Amino acid sequence: MEAFGKLSGRPNILQISHEERPEQYRGVPILAPVIEVLKQVSRYTNAELTAAIIKSFYTLFFTTNNNIDDMNDVLSSTYGQAEAVTPEDLAHVEVGPGTLNLLPPGVDVKSMDASRTMSTFEPFTNMMISQIGAAIGTPAEVLLSRFQSSYSAARGALLQAASNFKTRRTWFARDFCQPVYEAWLAEAVAIGRISAPGYGSDPIITKAWSNADWFGPVMGMLDPVKEVTGAALRVKYGFSTGERESAELTGTDYDSNIDQIAIEQQTWRAKGLEPPKADNTGGNGGDNDGKILAGEE
Template sequence: MTKNKFPRKAMATRSNAVHPKAVQQAKTPTAVVKNRLVASGYSHYGASYARKSLIGWMSHSASADEDIADNIKTLRERSRDLYMGVPLATGAIKTIRTNVIGSGLMMNSHIDRDKLGLTEAQAVEWQKNTEREWLLWSDSTNCDAARMCNFYEFQALALLSTLMSGDCFVALPFIKRPNCPYDLKLDLIESDRICNPLDSFKITENSVVEGVEVGQYGEPVAYYVAKYHPYSRHRPINSFKQEWKRVQAFGTKSGRRNMLHLMSDMERPGQRRGVPLLAPVIEALKQLGRYTDAELVAAVVSGYFTVFITQDNPQNGLDSLMSGMPGVDVSSMTADQNDVSLGNGAIVNLAEGEKVETANPGRPNTAFDGFVTSICRQIGAALEIPYELLMKSFTSSYSASRGALLEAWKMFRMRRQWIVNRLCQPVYEEWLSEAVAKGRINAPGFFDDPAIRKAWCLADWSGDTQGQLDPLKEAEAARVRVEQGFSTREHEAAELTGMSFDIIAAQRGREEKLLAENGLTQPVSSELHPLTQTQKDKEESEDAK
């Protein structure tokens, strides 16, 4: 047996030099080091520097600004590159956008009539009138400062930008335009334009990191907005000089919001900028994209069929047999004697003594699908998107597919509530303030008491429904919940159809009246549909198999 080349003490010194904390331990007194070695708890496991598997693990503790803000530019660039070039990354972001926003989150006014002292009829009338006025503003592109989107398209763009870049900003300027009853406009600002000005070192009163100025309690005080995108090469003529504008987060006297910061995931206290959704899986997605491209190229190459012809006299071109074949253009086939590239049904000449050795790439790779599926499951777990929904592949049983959808909708509902709290409701409150100030909506006491203002501003936001694998079973479950008092018709109508129960009931009344006038009224049975139990038995037997 050969002896170890290095003494134990020398090996220990080398391993201690791997990590700064280990070096610090080497400089401490022997008694202190001994106490640390016999310590219990995490020192033997996750915090150990003695285990071989953890010796090379270099970790460093830093603030949120250092861990996030110092790396945010690279994270944004790579996240956008993945979105533009890797189908799985594109699908993940668009899946969240489609399920959270869909065709747009609609506002349904539900004021606190008890607090406001209104009767039910008065409250209903006020809510309907407010919703009409709201649609006048939100259904038009006039709500957008760039006049590109209505409010519902604006929601989708804001969420997409937030997921891709980590955050985005919405300014709330007042811009007067002809034939626009409301002056409030929304200006969506991409995350890169909120950055430190060149002379930010002169700002000593408050701290400024990545364009966000905070006060002594960590609250946002102002945002520094670049006039042009910092990496854009397409600027107006004679506008080479970059300029920044300091926008206060809240009005000094009114306390009004001047800027909304849409940051999807708060990871740490003191965090000023958001992290792109794909940040934890950037490497996995990039490597998976490269692997997919390599397999695709290999499969294409293996599909080529090329004929190589050896010649005794290469100066004479193709042999007489090929020259005499009808329809064969010898001149085109011998134009480039050095061209030996593969092609579909290509014919390549070889000189005397040259031979060809073929390599079988073995494509398509039988292990490709299983490997990609395994990686996609890990990516889906990190993004809170089940594999079935991430890949749009519902090949499992009804129970498994429904379980995946229910799990995904926990995340979708959370993000939907987040965008309601951060974008939809604040914008609605700013719009309602202008509508009341201009006298288009009557709301007594709106500017006198914050509690009364809150009562006038209460609203629900509903979007596209979850979708149903078995609509008959879902409808039956909704009926049972309503009959047993576990839910309301308003809630179930919103969940199943996305419509308000008031609208459904009013339309149903008109339809029933029209049917009665034409003698077509039919009784509506509340018994269990006969197909429900049959379908349930069938699915249970499939799950058992």
């Protein structure tokens, strides 16, 4: 199949992969560098789990201090039995509170050593997971979903992971979402469903009509007050827009939020109440300048 159509010039195939070098025709999975280590960690974890389960059992081992010939003599003289002790001979032995059992002469009982500890399991696995996270660009705290350090360290780990995720989202949106959207838009314009003057006649106008922003799921907020304050400052000084911050912080549509806020404020005023105002970004409503203005009033 040809990569591009002869008549339309549009792509017939979408190859979704993250190429790392020129002339690379196959994608490399994100877990490719660590797939062997992951398997070994899984085996080690299963082995430790099995050992812990066995350790919890109360197991007894029966040993003899005599060889087979001596045991035959003992059994022959004591029980009238000329055979060595077998597991079936010890089937009547029971383990329980206050239980007494009579064992054949020369048979001793030993319990399994329960002194085995797993003191090295957690440090070892944590170090291996840290190496796996470093190889794929994701902090170990995010891989384990365990944030036990300070707020700054936890936020740094989330931001580093979010940076990696956003990069891969950008690649996926560029290689898949945008081409699919452009193919849909071209068909919609061709059949008259959407009116786009100049579409298809000028590459610049076509590109303008096809422009789109893609946002993925929002990243969690450790401190909503600081996150919202930072977003408000970015919008205030032109480093971002309300639409982008709304999509990235809460995953909502900025225009829909404004419409709903207007309706809610009308409801407050209809009840004779003043709508609440909150602004911690400085200026007339900020913590610093706002206090000064309030004192002057």
